[in-house]
Amino acid sequence: MAAWNVPLKESMVKNLWLAGMTGEQRxxxxxxxxxxxxxxxxxxxxxxxxxSMGNAGAAAPWLAIAAATEIARQTHSPQMIICGDTTQKVLWSTLITPIASRQEMDL
Structure with missing residues (x-):
């Protein structure tokens, strides 16, 4: 149902969520x-x-996913998440997109 906004067009992502990172990774x-x-x-x-919350350790990506999902639901806008691991030089990212409303799907 969210396929109406894939691929993402410019200016669609409204927030960038960062979690579980060192200062260098941030x-x-x-x-x-x-x-x-x-x-x-x-x-x-x-x-x-x-x-804003302190280092949540292994829960940091899950907190970012939960928070971004709720904001995507409230604002109907895609959210980008970038998370890291303070023990490794690894970053990963994902996009959370809202479910299309019935009206949007009919367009």
Missing amino acids: AEAIGCQNAHPAQCVKNEAVISLDI
């Missing part, structure tokens, strides 16, 4: 704001769960 991830699909995310729409 700086790398913020650099992704200049690339598709996060190129239109404003600085105030970058949400660092590590800064």
Whole structure:
């Protein structure tokens, strides 16, 4: 049902969620704001769960997924998540997209 917004067009992603990262990883991830699909995310729409909630360890990606999913549901806008592992030099990303409303599916 969410296929109506795939592939994502420019300016669709409204928030960039960061979690489970070292400072160096966070700086790398913020650099992704200049690339598709996060190129239109404003600085105030970058949400660092590590800064706002503290390091959640292995739960950090799950908290980011839960928070981004809820905001996608409320705002009907795609959300991007970038998570890391403070013990490894690994980053991963995913996009959360809202379910299309019946009206959008009929367009």
